[in-house]
Amino acid sequence: IAMKMTPSENTDLQERFESLQHQLVHLWEQIGRTQPGSDEIEEANTVIVLPSMTVDDETLPFPSQQGYEERMLFMLFLLRQPQIRIVYLTSVPIPDVVIDYYLGILPSVTVDNARRRLFLVSPQDASEQFLVSKILARPKLIEHIRGLIPEKSKVHLVPFMTTDLERELCVRLGIPMYAADPRFFAFGTKSGCRRLFREEGLSFPLGAEDIYSADALCDAIAQMRKEKPALRKVIVKLNQGVSGYGNAQLSLEGLQSPGSPEELSAIRSRLPELKFELASVTFDWYMARIEDKGGIVEEMIQGEDLKSPSVQMRVTPFGEVELLSTHDQMLGGPSGQIYLGASFPADPAYGPSILAEAKKIGERLAQEGVVGRFAMDFMVVRQSEGRWQSYAIEINLRKGGTTHPFLTLQYLTDGMYDPQSGIFKTALGHEKYYLATDVLKEEAFHVLTPEDVFDLVSNHRLHYDHIKQTGIVLHMISPIASTGKIGLTAIENSPERAEELYQHFGRLIREKAARLNG
Numbered sequence: 001i002a003m004k005m006t007p008s009e010n011t012d013l014q015e016r017f018e019s020l021q022h023q024l025v026h027l028w029e030q031i032g033r034t035q036p037g038s039d040e041i042e043e044a045n046t047v048i049v050l051p052s053m054t055v056d057d058e059t060l061p062f063p064s065q066q067g068y069e070e071r072m073l074f075m076l077f078l079l080r081q082p083q084i085r086i087v088y089l090t091s092v093p094i095p096d097v098v099i100d101y102y103l104g105i106l107p108s109v110t111v112d113n114a115r116r117r118l119f120l121v122s123p124q125d126a127s128e129q130f131l132v133s134k135i136l137a138r139p140k141l142i143e144h145i146r147g148l149i150p151e152k153s154k155v156h157l158v159p160f161m162t163t164d165l166e167r168e169l170c171v172r173l174g175i176p177m178y179a180a181d182p183r184f185f186a187f188g189t190k191s192g193c194r195r196l197f198r199e200e201g202l203s204f205p206l207g208a209e210d211i212y213s214a215d216a217l218c219d220a221i222a223q224m225r226k227e228k229p230a231l232r233k234v235i236v237k238l239n240q241g242v243s244g245y246g247n248a249q250l251s252l253e254g255l256q257s258p259g260s261p262e263e264l265s266a267i268r269s270r271l272p273e274l275k276f277e278l279a280s281v282t283f284d285w286y287m288a289r290i291e292d293k294g295g296i297v298e299e300m301i302q303g304e305d306l307k308s309p310s311v312q313m314r315v316t317p318f319g320e321v322e323l324l325s326t327h328d329q330m331l332g333g334p335s336g337q338i339y340l341g342a343s344f345p346a347d348p349a350y351g352p353s354i355l356a357e358a359k360k361i362g363e364r365l366a367q368e369g370v371v372g373r374f375a376m377d378f379m380v381v382r383q384s385e386g387r388w389q390s391y392a393i394e395i396n397l398r399k400g401g402t403t404h405p406f407l408t409l410q411y412l413t414d415g416m417y418d419p420q421s422g423i424f425k426t427a428l429g430h431e432k433y434y435l436a437t438d439v440l441k442e443e444a445f446h447v448l449t450p451e452d453v454f455d456l457v458s459n460h461r462l463h464y465d466h467i468k469q470t471g472i473v474l475h476m477i478s479p480i481a482s483t484g485k486i487g488l489t490a491i492e493n494s495p496e497r498a499e500e501l502y503q504h505f506g507r508l509i510r511e512k513a514a515r516l517n518g
Contacts, residue, residue, distance in 0.1 A: 020171065021181065023153070023176045030154065045156075046151075047085070047157075050166065051070070051089070052131035052165075055242055067478070070477065070478060071404055071438070073098070074407050076102045079103070080106045080107055085148075086118050087121060087149075091126060091131050092126050093124065094120060095478050097454070098477050107412070119148050121141070121148070132169055152175065157173070158177075166182065178371070179398070180372050181369070188396060188398065191211075191295075192395075200364050214271060221250075222258070224297070231299060233253075233300040235297070237295055238293060239293050239294040245278055247337040248276045249300060251270075255267065303382065306382075307347065309327060311323065311355055312402055313361075313362045316371070321366050324373075326344075326345045326351045328343045340438070344424070354378045374395060374396060374398065404436075405434055405473075413427065415432060431493065432492070441484055445480055447513055448480050456512055457472050462505055470491050470493060
């Protein structure tokens, strides 16, 4: 819908959106000012949650749109505050048993009270269109959502990510959005990240950005080999790829010497050997995406002790940069590029150094006018002398895989992360750690229902305990029968115990699936 606008219409829409965004400054005085890391809302307020995965669907092979839309149900934990109303949008209705599960975890609030302040809205459209597109195509639905807002001065929209479509919905609702203006979209592309890293003086992998053809890719690889003759492997990334799905690796072993007359033709003949993270991707399709959307090529950072940590940040409407958390990401796939989950917090051996580097980018984005949550990924490798060398990899100018487990912990414990110590402490001063994943997946899990999983955590006393503030919190629950996949956050008092709890749940769910499969 937004793409069909004339330039003048688009300019008018942007001006109206920016006017709405000014309301965030006043609104922020009512939101989360008591704790630097909290989004807690202390006065009557309506939060509209839009978990639309508005990304290039050709590079996003998520088998369950509903599962990813339900991943933001942690926002329901805000209902523990009696003044909050939440309007939660999904493509198709969420099963009552899933809503009951989340509301049952709420501390100090009855399920009945929370339900009266929760409004579930759906176009009942299971097509592959983006959720936001489904809503924009239904004026009566937009009018219905507008009718759920009692006071326009005390409402904001929380999207998973922002594009022109999310911007348009805000304008049509007449409300601001707590997220980055889509005009900053380029900062979150792979090419835009590299430019920011260079301008802010960060260490990042040898490579090149703004690649739009096979010839440009070959030229870039040749230049990289000239600068580093020992280079043996590179990673090619689509500009708009997410979670590593747009990545491909290429071996340079056995090529002619850098600078030789045959080098470029040899590199060109090697391109069809690109190894994609997705088995369904073909070389011709991938190169067509490079020509259309662009990409980058980088040295593949390697080492015996290699980690992939990330930093979560936010910029408030006042322009303040807040360092919210660090994580060690769990990666998988053919070459270890696909995001699987994360442990919190990141190893203290390199946590402080990546926080310092991330803050530079946070301050730059704040200067540009970016507002909202975002994350920054790194690769760190241990040097021979024991020191960790960090490389900035990318900026996710949106919520991501580490957002929901961290806010789950924060909302349930009223705690906060201390960037100086690298430790999270609850309101009672207790340290907490977790291990989280979106992809606990096996073929045998197709036999399971949400009720089966809820029974499992209850019968084995793994359900989140508000007294101990430990336990399993599930997410992406309802599609388990169709996808064979579920997500969870295992919260405990130490990293070791979080790992044990995570593994224990994994064993139990596999045993239950095996029994049901006969």
